[in-house]
Amino acid sequence: MRLEKYIATSGIASRRSVKKAHSSRCVTVNGEPVLVPGHPINVETDSVEFEGKQVEPLAEHIYLMLNKPAGCLTTRSDERGRPTVMELVADLRDTIYPVGRLDLETEGLLLFTNDGDFAYRLLHPSHEVEKTYLVWVKGVPRDDAIQRLRQGVTISSGATAPAKIKRVKVSKDSASAKFEVVIHEGKKRQVRLMFKAVGHPVIRLKRVRIGNLRLGNLPSGQYRFLSPEEISELMLL
Incomplete structure (x- = not known):
């Protein structure tokens, strides 16, 4: 092996x-x-x-989802003493690790496991696992800006793949707008940089879905274990 x-x-x-x-x-x-x-x-x-x-082989695999709050680092430890997601799974922290990352101020669905094959399947670009975000931005992007996002824009790490973008809501004073965004890539700070590229900085960002797994009404800062059915569906992506 x-x-x-x-x-x-x-x-x-x-x-x-x-x-x-x-x-x-x-x-x-x-x-x-x-x-x-x-x-x-x-x-x-x-x-x-x-x-x-x-290193010893595991007798049991663990799979769970956390509703990550803003202001929390996705890392096992931080040399500067900042809050990390591991503090929210303190009773399991020595046996699991995050699957991928959400940046400091991004909220929402974050998976944890101790199953390397499971993590690899979800993270490897070849599997193109869809991730859905709710995005609040400054101002109201014009239709041509939204079309650019749908086709792909250039950010610091390169060109983004086409994205699915749907306008959800515009504030009464047109100072902000809310969108649903579906991507299958994992470029660093991708959604934030996409909207910055069209002139509309992100105010708030929350991941609500990975594959068929939805965050649902899980409270912020809380976690739950995945069901066998949910694990099987994610492994088939």
Whole structure:
């Protein structure tokens, strides 16, 4: 088995985190640092450590969704002491990690797991998993601006793929507008940068759906475990 997959299925970290850790010599096999991703291991005989912790196969996988509040970092720890999403799942924090990220001020649906294959399936660009956001912006974008967003715009990380954009509401004074946006990419701060590119900065941003899984009425800052049916549907995306 490849080393990244073995560590991810142990619940200690995602495959992406493991690949980044190679360069800092945080991954060892039989006491020797492994610096190159893709290293094969024998799960029966090899001893694997990640950041000083012995890696052991998991007996049970965990899947849950959190309604992330604004002002909370999507990271396992923060050297500056800022609030993180792990504090909201404190009773499980040592055995799960976030699937992807929501930036500091973005709210809404965030998944956690200790199943590396599950996380990989949802995050890999080839699967094009749809994510739905509610977006509040300054001003009211004109139809031509909305059409640009639908076709794709250029942001700092490159051109965005076509998006589904629907106007939901315009404030009475036309100072702001609310939209529903569906994308399948995961570029950093993508939705915020998309609307900035057409001259309408985002005031508030909330993710409400991943695939067929909806946030629903889950209170802000609270989490719930996924049902077997929900897990199966996400694995089929």
